Amino acid sequence: MRSLKQRLVPFWLLGPGLLWLIFFFVVPMYFMGELALYSGSLRSGFELTWAFENFPNALSGHEEQILRSFFYAGTATLLCLLIGYPLAYAIAFRAGRFKTLLLFAVIAPFFTTYLIRTIAWKTILSDDSPVVSVLQTLSLTPGDGRVLATSGAVIAGLTYNFLPFMILPLYANLERLDLRLVEAAKDLYSSSRTAFLKVTLPLTMPGIVAGVLLTFIPAFGDYINAELLGGTGQAMIGNVIQSLYLNQRNYPEAAALSFLMMALILVIVLVYIRFAGTEAFMGDEDDAEGAK
């Protein structure tokens, strides 16, 4: 009997997560999948007709926004990595007693909602703002001297909003790095650069992989930044789905497009993890043990 109780422990522990997944993922997915196969319009009513043509229809004409989403999310992820890695490194090894304060500073923006922070950028980047005047003086603004309502503003917004998602996993990973390994490399006459490239970077790969996924996936599906900081010609695929749902009320096509985007992201993630190696993603416990 005791063994039965023990066998049930995992279910108890999994329970809340499972419930969450069932109610907020499986059930909505089921409805969305069903909706994607409907046809009709709001006026004539929607009917389940197994309309698989919704899938190709949803893609056609939106290739540009899909590519744009890749470009924006990819650039933002790269920028996040370039900004986030040195920052996480500095917090982990060089911050001393300011470590907690700096970590707090990374998380602090979350105390204000995402939407408000993005709207604040509208003010910061408005055409007559001091920030933009400085950029104009330095000739860093594109053609017509504005920042707001350009691709640059959308990418900057994405980078800003998702930066903590990059920093935190990187930091968690760098924190665990055994500095004696770097010392050992230096003892063996490696330069700082080589020690970083051969020891630190490979050992922090799991953090990089996790950070890239946590940044890229939400950035790809984001529509707030393009909506608020972008102008015409900066719509991402999230904006297209929003327009299909809310403005055109073409629910089946919107559901089909959402599904395709989800599948696309899933494939990319799988390929990426395969490429980066599952150990890198999950964190190789054996290696960590061995290092100790």
Add this chain to the structure above:
Amino acid sequence: MVSKDRQQGGAAAVLAVMVAIVALVLGLAACGGGGGGGGDSSEAPTAKAGPVKGDLTISNWPGYIEPGKDGTVAEFEDETGVSVKYIEDVNDNEDFLGKLQPQLEQGESGGRSIFVVTDWMAELMYDLGYLQEINSDDLPTVFENMSASLRDPSFDPGRKFSIPWQSGMTGIWVDQSKAPEIKSINDLFDPKYKGKVTMLSEMRDTVALVMKAEGVDPAEATNEDWLAAIDKVKSAVDSGQIRRFTGNEYNEDLNAGNVVAAIGWSGDASIISNENAEWVMPTEGCVLWSDNMVIPVGAPNTPAALGWMEFVYQPEVAVKLAEYITYVSPVEGLEDLAKPEVAKNPLVFPTPEFQKNCSTQVSPPDVEEVEEAWQDVLTG
């Protein structure tokens, strides 16, 4: 120590909970689906009248009422004792229907008893079976005071389901300190103002104005005329001429000084803080429309909703509102009551001469085709 019985009981409880969850999920899945019935042919219900009391929730556009202690809502509350929740959550007709459609389809209004939507949207909502009919006997003040020109619109002759809230004109808000020379819609396409112009995402406003600029009368326009005008907007989008498409939030870019001109609505002065911004009647004329109070299906407390309509149609209430928001009031004969400077304001009391080139807002012949082309431009 815990007895074996109790342990077994615990295990059984876990299993029972799991089974219940699975059953619930399957049940949900079974009763779900069916995304929208549409085309309800059954008779629309009629909004019930009765004593005006309780709570009332109203959805309206931003800057469309006098706020504060002396404002319209406060006065209504003082007079009737009704507690009003006034939400400014209509920014764009399409967006608003998109947000509420799933609830309306279920016969619910999200707690709202009144929406304010533009003529064509009121018609669409009525056709979809989302609105209640209004008995004119319940609204003596409204039907006594309503302007003659608003009594029999083509989409709702005799006003069976829509009561005008305000009327207005779509034209151009121009920042006079930056581009005083902008007088016509065609000026907005001048490369000089590249990236400094916004247009409304409302197709029936923006595209109609562009057609007028091309010399096409929207009332006579064919689908090809609409699509040609959309093409013209599209090339302006591609060249970076048009900064954004907006709903009522076009005031933001205008206030921040980001644009020199925006296609916008005549009475929004109360939400435009840029002192240099001025509404300009385009040389090719404006688009005329009305926004209407409608009572959705499932609206709680319809007596209070009817009470609100009666209240705002009293000339002394209407004139105060008109003076504040500077749209065209649906109540007749306010000129004599209004302050002299308001009585002279052509945006509040437009003369036929002022509106001579204007066209009433219309929908394209084939709404679906044109709408799709337009949405492609908006999310280009």
